[in-house]
Amino acid sequence: MTTDDLVSIIDGSSFVVSDRRGDIDATPSVPTGMFLYDTRFLSKWHLTVNGERLNSLSVDDVQYFETRFFLVPGEPTHYVDAKVSIIRQRTIGGSFSEHLTVLNHKNEPIELTIRMEAASDFADLFEIKDIQHKKGQSYVRVENGLLRLGYQRESFRRETLISASEPAQFDEDGLTFRVRIEPHGSWETDLRVDTRVEAVGGRDIREGIHQSPAWIKTSMQEKLEDWLANAPTLNCDSEALATCYRRSLVDLAALRYQPLGATGQTMPAAGLPWFMALFGRDSIITSFQALPFIPELAHTTLRVLALLIGTRLDDFRDEEPGKILHEMRNGESAAFEEQPHSPYYGSADSTPLFLILLDEYERWTGDGGLVRELETDARAALHWIDEYGDILGNGYIWYERRNTRNGLENQCWKDSWDGVSYRDGRLPPFPRATCELQGYAYAAKLRCARLARRFWNDPALAQRLEREAAELKERFHRDFWVADGEYYALALDIEGRPVDALSSNMGHLLWSGIVDQDRAGKIAEHLIGPRLFSGWGVRTLAEGEGRFNPVGYHVGTVWPFDNSIIAAGLRRYGFAEEAGLIAESMIDAAQFFHGRLPEAFAGYDRALTKYPVQYPTACSPQAWSAGTPLALLWTLLGLQPCGEHLVVIPALPEQMGRIELLNIPGRWGHADAFARGQAGKPDTHRHQSYPV
Known part of the structure; x- marks a missing residue:
């Protein structure tokens, strides 16, 4: 994968780099993932529909903090016959959110298994090119409506918290939705990735900045408009x-x-x-x-x-x-x-x-x-x-x-x-x-x-x-x-x-x-x-x-x-x-x-x-x-x-x-x-x- 194959969104201190499907596959030489303050908080972020990885029709770089991916299941040769399409709209601004829309183009209802695989290696940015053995302990916890990924080494602690607006089945490797979509209908959910950067004493240094995806998008747009206007x-x-x-x-x-x-x-x-x-x-x-x-x-x-x-x-x-x-x-x-x-x-x-x-x-x-x-x-x-x-x-x-x-x-x-x-x-x-x-x-x-x-x-x-x-x-x-x-x-x-x-x-x-x-x-x-x-x-x-x-x-x-x-x-x-x-x-x-x-x-x-x-x-x-x-x-x-x-x-x-x-x-x-x-x-x- 070259840099031309990558898509980024950025908000100063935090950024997300993925492939053109919106997926994240951490590799030693390419800094894909969600990063904040020199730590990778997401190293895997794979979307599948009925077990199939998706392929990109196009990518719309709306703003530096917002991107849309237009996708279909299957290989590129199947594009013309696609009966399902997917839109991933993601925004960053304090937190990372992804609005997922699945569209049914058939004249009959469909049942789908939508899966998001998620993981974090909490790699230091300096480790991306030169992988080092981690000296702390990683942990994964499935909580009520939440997947918590964490890493701790003495007082150094980082966490990734993943949630969804629609009911999902969480496990240690991600979350699954089982949905029924009516003819020419759609299904949507908001996926949310929050980060925790813990200081000595257990306080989240970034507490108080976690806001709703809609608020983040509106706030980021207003800030950009003010910046350009001034x-x-x-x-x-x-x-x-x-x-x-x-x-x-x-x-x-x-x-x-x-x-x-x-x-x-x-x-x-x-x-x-x-x-x-x-x-x-x-x-x-x-x-x-x-x-x-x-x-x-x-x-x-x-x-x-x-x-x-x-x-x-x-x-x-x-x-x-x-x-x-x-x-x-x-x-x-x-x-x-x-x-x-x-x-x-x-x-x-x-x-x-x-x-x-x-x-x-x-x-x-x-x-x-x-x-x-x-x-x-x-x-x-x-x-x-x-x-x-x-x-x-x-x-x-x-x-x-x-x-x-x-x-x-x-x-x-x-x-x-x-x-x-x-x-x-x-x-x-x-x-x-x-x-x-x-x-x-x-x-x-x-x-x-x-x-x-x-x-x-x-x-x-x-x-x-x-x-x-x-x-x-x-x-x-x-x-x-x-x-x-x-x-x-x-x-x-x-x-x-x-x-x-x-x-x-x-x-x-x-x-x-x-x-x-x-x-x-x-x-x-x-x-x-x-x-x-x-x-x-x-x-x-x-x-x-x-x-x-x-x-x-x-x-x-x-x-x-x-x-x-x-x-x-x-x-x-x-x-x-x-x-x-x-x-x-x-x-x-x-x-x-x-x-x-x-x-x-x-x-x-x-x-x-x-x-x-x-x-x-x-x-x-x-x-x-x-x-x-x-x-x-x-x-x-x-x-x-x-x-x-x-x-x-x-x-x-x-x-x-x-x-x-x-x-x-x-x-x-x-x-x-x-x-x-x-x-x-x-x-x-x-x-x-x-x-x-």
Whole structure:
């Protein structure tokens, strides 16, 4: 079974993945089932009629939280003669419900045995790919009108409760209905799957959210309508852009994740199916992308991450004082410290990115109260950059994992094992200092200098941060520049030598502002040159490099979020035409994925494939890919907060036509932006600095 054969419904913290019949068959390699907080609560969910499995006529993805399956018994060759058909309509939103309708198309009554097989292995999401022996005890109880599936290991307890609105015979393997349906009549029932996530002391952490299926559906629909209504309205000539924009807003609504115990607070989860959890880097970047559209995402993200900021040295979790987390899980393996994600701090970029988001959030919203509230955390993050991030004491952010057993080796955004290499393909030793980390640190210090001066009443700190940023910029240009190729190295190795692969990371340097204007043109040439630019977007690694692979996770694929940052960086330095080219390529690619940009797709040349080839295990929807069209709109329209006003400096490719973005929220209330594509380069090549 491939991901194309799967159907998903999602509600931020919980999701269901099934085959196209609506059935769930848990397998080691494919994350099918009902999941909540990193635990699989349903591993089997099989519907049969008179002992026959069903076949799919069609699937109607009504909303991200609702799906309908149209089915008939028997093999596909029997479709034309089917006298019985079945509709499974399922909804998720706190609980999982399935409305089952069986239709009799005959002129005589029929008697049917309708059976739902149900089971749960309560697998930790980390076990799906690597099955482990469970150390707790499973149990099944048939109660009055209820099937209770459970698992307990010490104080860790999870339960699945299955019920039905019509009389059923329950047993330990599921439930059975014996029904009579009159000629051309129908039979219906509501199946309900509730979950219990138990805390120490026996309290269900999720108690009080169990509602009726009708209430869930109505509530979810109302929430989605409010979400879309509160976002800016886009009117444009490009149907592809309009489709992409709406798809992005809907996907971000679906990925709103409520951290366990944080009632009413949501932030972006990273992506379905593997990363429906709290992530530092992903949530920060997605919140940044969405600031002109949904600023409340940034507010929750900043507060939750500040609440969980590192406070001690903990090798197992790669935790250090002032460090922003990488990932937090709530499954069994995290609870019993069999893996370090409780939370895990193995990313070197989350901390400076947190500071960048804090400043940009205030620029857009005017929420100085949050800046003051998080002053202590921001100062701790700044201290981390200088104290713990600078492993070698030479003024750069480096990373080397403390947890040598199951910590991440690469702790930049290209965190796969081979994501950082020399141009000949060799892997450098640790520690490593990737180029974009230095750009993030530079931007973080300048931005925090503004916050220190305006909100923290500390002009001495502001002056020190500005001085340190200038010194960082000077040595960065000396140490990272690859003279024989005229580009910035991917990283430095422990000896201070450039890790000289040509990569997309240097596009993030433009976004951060650390690049001198006289070198920006050469960087732009590389980014849209044939080695890096596939025609669908900028590749993570240039064609011809030692480890280049167009279907390698971080060594040749195209990542939409990466391209959104690169486009913003190009526009910042005045390369509007180049930024527009990337924006157009992303919107073009999205059309081949029904308006939804996946996590990544292959880096094949556009002339070779004629369509973008999806990376086989890419998350979809994925938060910072969903945020990409929003960020590209921000870039194309040249939106920039300036005091109590929104500045709009549009630069659209001619073929994109007209764009109107109405009711953009911010400290000014709401504002509108208008633009029309024009031939030529609207901007001169100038460095557009952020005001400080």
